[in-house]
Amino acid sequence: MDLSPQLHAFVRSVRAGSFSAAAREAGTTPSAFSKQVARLEQKLGVPLVVRSGQGLQPTPEGEALFARVQRAFDDITDACEEAARATGPRGQVRMSAPVELGHAWLVPRLPALHRAHPQIAVALELADRFVDLHAEQFDLALRVGGEGDGRLVQRRLGRLRRCFCATPTYLKAHGVPRTPEALAGHRLLAILRAGRRVAWELPGGGHLTPQGPVASDSNEALRQLVLAGMGIAWLPDVTIAADLKRGALRQLFADTPEEPGLPIQLVFPQSRLLAPRVRAVVDFLVAAARSTMSP
Helix, strand or coil: CCCHHHHHHHHHHHHHCCHHHHHHHHCCCHHHHHHHHHHHHHHHCCCCEEEECCEEEECHHHHHHHHHHHHHHHHHHHHHHHHHHHCCCCEEEEEEECHHHHHHHHHHHHHHHHHHCCCEEEEEEECCCCCCHHHHCCCEEEEECCCCCCCEEEEEEEEECEEEEECHHHHHHHCCCCCHHHHHHCCEEEEEECCEECCEECCCCCEECCCCCCEECCHHHHHHHHHCCCCEEEEEHHHHHHHHHCCCCEEECCCCCCCCCEEEEEEEECCCCCCHHHHHHHHHHHHHHHHHCEC
């Protein structure tokens, strides 16, 4: 039989010394406490308290029950408080991200995440593959693209857009292309996909297959080659954001309309109650993206 409500009313009433005092503490009525204690006495078949004008006095049976139940309730309260402290942001968060986006954006955010939540340990896998969060027991994944999965919650961080860039030194030596069509007269560094050069989407429409001294399947490799002054590249803004900010690279056609780009999202399994460690990482990265990613 479930005696929890009656036992709580009994302990609180004996502690307070009266039904009225216990009711004031609990924000209810004295009759509610009195009825609960009466039900407990009826179920146990013994009187537990003596009601008088001076308040409540436990009977010998009531005194023995109060001593044991009070200790049990105190233990339960201590256990609940300890559990509540343990639900703070602590523990390991297992996370996946694409290699280049992870290196360019996520990894630089981790020191600040650690300072904000020193009890959280991030286990990060950088891989250009689809990670099944449920089957592989990941807490979070950083993804590019808008494909949906009904089992996952999606939090938008920003958009991945590409921009044309070169070093000031290269542009001084070879001239600044004033129109997208003028790119054809420059040394162009191409991205490779399946061994083929990817056509560039030009501002205002049209495409151009870049021809130049080097092509690579790595945006980071192209970034290093652009910084070395080898030519012009079309790179994700998150890859070169720091280089643009410090003036090492210059963005071309900055006054033209931006391409739509692809959504960058955090995804995590649906849960009625998200673990505090995961919630802390999600909230931190969403806030960080507001100032570091294209909306």
